Amino acid sequence: MEYIKLQHPHSYKNDDFPPIAMALGYFDGVHLGHQQVIAEAKRTADSAGMKSAVMTFDPHPSVVLGKSIQHVEYITPIEDKIQYIRGMGVDYLFVVHFTQEFSNLLPQEFIDQYVIDLNVRTVVAGFDYTYGKMGKGTMETIPFHSRGMFDYAVVPKLASSGEKISSTLIRSCLREGRMEELPSLLGRPYSTSGTVIHGDKRGRTIGFPTANVNIEEYIIPPTGVYAVRINVKGDWHFGVCNIGYRPTFKENREPKPSIEVHIFNFEEEIYDEYVKVEWHARLRGEKKFSGIDELVGQIAKDRQEALVYFENYHG
Ligand SMILES: Cc1cc2nc3c(=O)[nH]c(=O)nc-3n(C[C@H](O)[C@H](O)[C@H](O)COP(=O)(O)O)c2cc1C
Ligand SMILES: Nc1ncnc2c1ncn2[C@@H]1O[C@H](COP(=O)(O)OP(=O)(O)O)[C@@H](O)[C@H]1O
Known part of the structure; x- marks a missing residue:
């Protein structure tokens, strides 16, 4: 896996990369829902002869957007996230340094600079993924922002015992000491x-x-x-x-x-x-x-x- 740290603004152009199928998300926990999104990007890449990639962000947006907390606690701090994603066998991992300036990109600017300019031909994300300033870009706006330059696939929510598998659910299990439930959400013990x-x-x-x-x-x-x-x-x-x-x-x-x-x-x-x-x-x-x-x-x-x-x- 090639690990690429992106500082905003980056200077890559699309001919710096082969065609890419990219999973997009914050992926705290790299839980079973995240694993489905990443596996879908790999499947698409394999069947279309492209390379697979994951794009994630560090640190957590709440650190930068100043939502009261300065010190975020993670399910998977960045080193673990990198290791679990590497274990899934993707070709590229892009980690975007999340800053105030980056967070101010309009949805179209994010797509132009972080999707189209990295030669992404298919975007894969969960149904509730948002992008761009104030999270105004959604999987519904993605066809418009794609400028016809890439396809996209939306991965539906994955549930376990009727509850959506999410970082929020995992955080509450952890805060309540429900350790035995975690393997069914994370796919491994915490x-x-x-x-x-x-x-x-x-x-x-x-x-x-x-x-x-x-x-x-x-x-x-x-x-x-x-x-x-x-x-x-x-x-x-x-x-x-x-x-x-x-x-x-x-x-x-x-x-x-x-x-x-x-x-x-x-x-x-x-x-x-x-x-x-x-x-x-x-x-x-x-x-x-x-x-x-x-x-x-x-x-x-x-x-x-x-x-x-x-x-x-x-x-
Ligand atoms: C399995 C286990 C259970 C423990 N439970 C308690 C407890 O209920 N209350 C408590 O005051 N200390 C508890 N301790 C902590 C001991 O007080 C602690 O291990 C001991 O003070 C040694 O500290 P040290 O490693 O700093 O030398 C527990 C330690 C272990 C390993
Ligand atoms: N069975 C064991 N479990 C944990 N630590 C052990 C064990 N056997 C030896 N050790 C060593 O002893 C240290 C713990 O001894 P302890 O008296 O509790 O000291 P401390 O208060 O510094 O943790 C550990 O850090 C480790 O280096």
Whole structure:
């Protein structure tokens, strides 16, 4: 896959590229609905002898359009998005740096500069895709803006248990800790990557060392205890993860919850390793225990519950 970052204004002309079938979207999560749009662009490219492409945007428009939030949390931060799209086998990935100036392009200007000038011959997008200033361009206006230079295909909504699969639905599952529903929406479990940092070194003294993972940019599930898998140096391990403020030990809440994984049957020192945590099930909420023995007893039960959960796990 060729990865092309586009800064506005770019200077490509259509003879810089072969004919392209391009999937267009923000694609946070690269969920099953997104995967359908991307697969449709690939099918079209294959059957028409064109190259396939995905165009997406970074950062999230709300960062730039100043809708209250400055710090967006993603289902798939840009690096993960690139990796999942690469895994789908597309030929080109265009990532447009989303700026105020870019967001002010009129729908026709967007189509001229970001579709026609990149030699796109077929646009594929979901039924609710919008483009150009204020999202005024829709799949209904696309034939008009195409100037007869390209075809288009609209992918209808994909539902799971009667609900439209969307980044919004996935965000609410994540915020509510409904981890078990995510594979049917994402096509894979939710996962987050980060570096193992130093904690208070208390874990090892209570018999449950925990790798504290610094996870940034992702949506963090609610505090509580989870059955997880963790990838360390290329190998998957099972474990239990606590997200929270460790009220048993700490009077005052830190600004961010800690995310700590006790890895089963594992004894290595892994500080500074970049690890991937895969979230499978929420087991319980975080509690303040009256002492270390009660906490340790509960963690032993959590471990057992996760082991039972994973007994029938077959990757
Ligand atoms: C599976 C699991 C469940 C946990 N549950 C709680 C809890 O309910 N309440 C709490 O105060 N701490 C809980 N902890 C966090 C421990 O307090 C924490 O691991 C310990 O303080 C070690 O911290 P350290 O890694 O910074 O040394 C849990 C940890 C694990 C691994
Ligand atoms: N089974 C295990 N699960 C998690 N971390 C482990 C395990 N065995 C060894 N470790 C190592 O020990 C560290 C955790 O020990 P801990 O006393 O909890 O320290 P910290 O408070 O710095 O996280 C991890 O970062 C890792 O390097």
